[in-house]
Amino acid sequence: MINLKDIRHIYFIGIGGIGMSALARYFLSLGIRVSGYDKTPSPLTLELEASGMDIHYTDDPGKASKDADAVVFTPAIPAGHSELNFYRDNGYPVMKRSDVLQIISEHAFNICVAGTHGKTTISTMVAHILRDTGYGCNAFLGGISSNYHTNFWSHERNLCVIEADEYDRSFLKLSPDIAIISAMDPDHLDIYGTASEMEDAYLKFVRKIRLGGLLISRQGLKRELELVADKHDRYSLDPDGATVFVKDLRIQEGSYTFDVQWRSEELNNVQLNLGGIHNVENMVAAIAVAMHLGIDRDLIRKAVASFRGVKRRFEYIVRSGGLVYVDDYAHHPEELRSLIKSVKIMYPEKQCIVIFQPHLFSRTKDLANGFAEVLDLADEVLLLPIYPARELPVPGVSSHLISERMKNQKVSLVEKDEVLEWVKLQATQMKEKAVLITAGAGDIDRLVEPIKNILST
DSSP states (O other), X not given: OOOGGGOSXXXXXXXXXHHHHHHHHHHHHTTOEEEEEOSSOOHHHHHHHHTTOEEEOSOOTTTSOTTOSEEEXXXXXXXXXXXXXXXXXXXOOEEEHHHHHHHHHTTSEEEEEEOSSSHHHHHHHHHHHHHHTTOOOEEEOSSOBTTTSOSEEOOSSOEEEEEOOOGGGGGGGXXXXXXXXXXXXXXXXXXXXXXXXXXXXXXXHHHTSOTTOEEEEETTOTTGGGOOOSEEEEEESSOTTOSEEEEEEEXXXXXXXXXXXXXXXXXXXXXXXXXXXXXXXXXXXXXXXXXXXXXXXXXHHHHHHHOOOBTTBSEEEEEETTEEEEEEOOOSHHHHHXXXXXXXHHOTTSEEEEEEOOBOHHHHHHHHHHHHHHHTTSSEEEEOOOBOTTOOOOTTOSTHHHHTTOOOSOEEEOOGGGHHHHHHHHHHHHHHHEEEEEEOSSSGGGGHHHHHHHHTO
């Protein structure tokens, strides 16, 4: 495998991906020339270009950099991609994103956050606490921190906070000193085949923890008795079976105040100014890391209070008077469940309207029943067509697979270009008595700003 010290120019195929862009920013911070390809321009690729990276948007080997010392690609790139095959056929060092993270983390102290949902928020919480308290870390995140408007930052302390991605078994290349597991719900069955096989991968991830390291797992995980480490904390909102948990939770004007019991110690009067009861639980995991590292308690409280969240994770787009609009990356049934339940707890007097874009044909096929059950929690649902990402269409698999299983009669199948007109027609009513949610991991985020503009007029 290539020595990173030998790289003067690195090329990324799929540079606009959230994980890929963090690596691209890492290399740029080292003074290395960075260039790459992505399918379409996005706000993120435009930021990368503005920082000095050369990016193009046509799969054309003629535009691919010929003097690259290393080429990095994401597994989302199709096997027939012309540029990827050009580099392979011509002997360039070609690596997956996970290979690069493996090299970076081999000689660092690593805090690796895994889980089928929650990992982006928790990793950003951990990294924020370490940065805000002055402890310091290098952060490789799967989302954009609202505090710092980036998914990467560096520090002289040789400690990495890494979002450990289970897709393509990437997280098995990491060597955690502290590992967090937030969830092991079935997902990526196109990779794993069965839920049991995916769970086995998590057990292997736990066995990657270095000698003397710490596992922090969410209380109640399936097969948790098989999650064995030298040191093990279980976190939860509730005390039953947990070593880290919430006490005396209060909700005040959209914020949460609570105490955290960490082993035999307490951290009192923590304030989280972020929506979603699941985010309280996420923050408990992050606080457990900070307490384990011995960070000053007053600094931890201050950091938690200043945390503003992650873009597209229970992100308030509009919160003015009676108008509430939340955008979220939720693309798994359990993520949607947490999102919808949190909204209904915080705004019990309002209708909950969800505009959801399913992500991947395979996930929709495998989890259609789960999506239908969870979306039935909403008062009204608009279903967009499936966002295919890396996949080709699957016969018989569409958003109708979800809607036909739903009991809620107020469900509509809509095209993406019909959404804004629907919002215009419903805007007055929504301003008075509804919370609007847009959710999904595809390109539904392109609708957020136009919807915001309609609701804000």
